[in-house]
Amino acid sequence: MKIVLCYPVEDRHVAQIRTTLQQAGVQAEVVDAGQERIAEQLLDADIYCGHAKVPVPWPEVVAAGKLKWIQSSAAGMDHCLVPEVIASSIPVSSASGILADQVADHTMALLCGSMRSLPVFFRAQQKKEFIRRPTRDLHGSRVGIVGFGGNGRRLAEVLSPFKTRLFATDCFPEDKPEYVEELLGAEELDSLLPRVDVLILAAPLNDETRGMIDGRRLNLMPRGSFLVNMARGPLVVEEDLADALESGQLAGAGIDVTEVEPLAPESRLWEQPNLIITPHVGGQKSSRLDDMTDFFCLNLDRWFRGETPRNLVEKKLGFPLPEHANWKKAP
Numbered sequence: 001m002k003i004v005l006c007y008p009v010e011d012r013h014v015a016q017i018r019t020t021l022q023q024a025g026v027q028a029e030v031v032d033a034g035q036e037r038i039a040e041q042l043l044d045a046d047i048y049c050g051h052a053k054v055p056v057p058w059p060e061v062v063a064a065g066k067l068k069w070i071q072s073s074a075a076g077m078d079h080c081l082v083p084e085v086i087a088s089s090i091p092v093s094s095a096s097g098i099l100a101d102q103v104a105d106h107t108m109a110l111l112c113g114s115m116r117s118l119p120v121f122f123r124a125q126q127k128k129e130f131i132r133r134p135t136r137d138l139h140g141s142r143v144g145i146v147g148f149g150g151n152g153r154r155l156a157e158v159l160s161p162f163k164t165r166l167f168a169t170d171c172f173p174e175d176k177p178e179y180v181e182e183l184l185g186a187e188e189l190d191s192l193l194p195r196v197d198v199l200i201l202a203a204p205l206n207d208e209t210r211g212m213i214d215g216r217r218l219n220l221m222p223r224g225s226f227l228v229n230m231a232r233g234p235l236v237v238e239e240d241l242a243d244a245l246e247s248g249q250l251a252g253a254g255i256d257v258t259e260v261e262p263l264a265p266e267s268r269l270w271e272q273p274n275l276i277i278t279p280h281v282g283g284q285k286s287s288r289l290d291d292m293t294d295f296f297c298l299n300l301d302r303w304f305r306g307e308t309p310r311n312l313v314e315k316k317l318g319f320p321l322p323e324h325a326n327w328k329k330a331p
């Protein structure tokens with residue numbers, strides 16, 4: 001049995017994984033693979049736990065026929081759900097929920113920052129200008145969250161004391177918390193858009209969501225609305241976002257993710273006065289490695305007891321079904 005790790009683990013994380021294996025009565029080699037050795041290490045691995053940014057040659061790994069389980073250390077699964085992995089019988093589980101507190105913090109920063117016109121004030125500050133500009137209130141506004149999984153749910157919880165009116169869409173609109181006014185089906189997005197002042201994207205990237213926020217949909221929102229994208233850049237058509245900001249259809253926006261990362265120097269988005277761009281850091285947290293290792297150990301334990309890993313991903317959809325989702329603390 002060989003377990004390959006490719007997220008930035010420290011010795012104590014490897015030791016914790018070895019202890020979990022020992023307790024489960026499993027003899028296994030645990031390899032902390034550097035990115036450059038990943039292909040070579042994975043060809044004869046049984047279990048892989050690794051990060052989104054690691055370039056794994058999935059077709060070769062699947063063809064080698066040895067891998068039995070992929071645990072992603074990212075919530076977004078677009079990095080490993082290539083056709084070969086989807087077609088294979090290898091189960092895949094996500095890290096959804098591990099970073100939900102930090103994603104909620106960062107979303108609040110982008111949301112409050114753009115609604116309170118912070119980019120405009122920062123630019124003025126750099127020029128030592130003391131200017132006043134209109135700002136908008138999060139309190140009392142109507143917020144729509146697209147994607148009500150680990151991140152969307154945590155964000156709704158964080159937003160609830162702000163006395164916003166909260167709405168959400170999801171493919172499985174069930175388990176609505178009482179502080180959410182309506183939880184709608186994913187297909188009801190168009191009917192939600194005219195009813196919200198703020199739209200927050202927290203859905204995975206897949207064939208359904210790629211380009212879902214385009215000019216047509218931005219124009220369904222009330223004039224002067226706000227958009228925050230914490231999910232994946234390609235959910236939004238960036239030229240349409242720039243148009244909406246320039247025309248005033250959107251009064252502001254905050255994006256932690258862009259279609260291509262890093263954002264190209266020639267992108268019109270850099271020039272937008274009330275847009276905050278952060279470099280995909282929403283999920284950064286100091287204890288990420290500890291929490292990820294705890295989660296992997298929990299799942300290893302389940303795996304060796306013959307139980308389904310938490311956050312088991314429905315590969316064709318690219319996210320876990322509610323019955324497997326960690327936010328639901330599935331049995």
Ligand SMILES: NC(=O)c1ccc[n+]([C@@H]2O[C@H](COP(=O)([O-])OP(=O)(O)OC[C@H]3O[C@@H](n4cnc5c(N)ncnc54)[C@H](O)[C@@H]3O)[C@@H](O)[C@H]2O)c1
Nearest residue numbers: 075076096147148149150151170171186204231282283319
């Ligand atoms: N910016 C960051 O650093 C950061 C950090 C973590 C996650 N993410 C991104 O956020 C996404 C969501 O994370 P999560 O942990 O909540 O994932 P999750 O898998 O727990 O939840 C995703 C939810 O989106 C729903 N969904 C799927 N398609 C939808 C659609 N068309 N409309 C509405 N809802 C839809 C699913 O039903 C699911 O409940 C990830 O896929 C990832 O891409 C970004």
Ligand SMILES: O=C(O)[C@H](O)CO
Nearest residue numbers: 052073074075076283
């Ligand atoms: O999906 C995630 O977990 C974040 O975007 C970090 O990769």
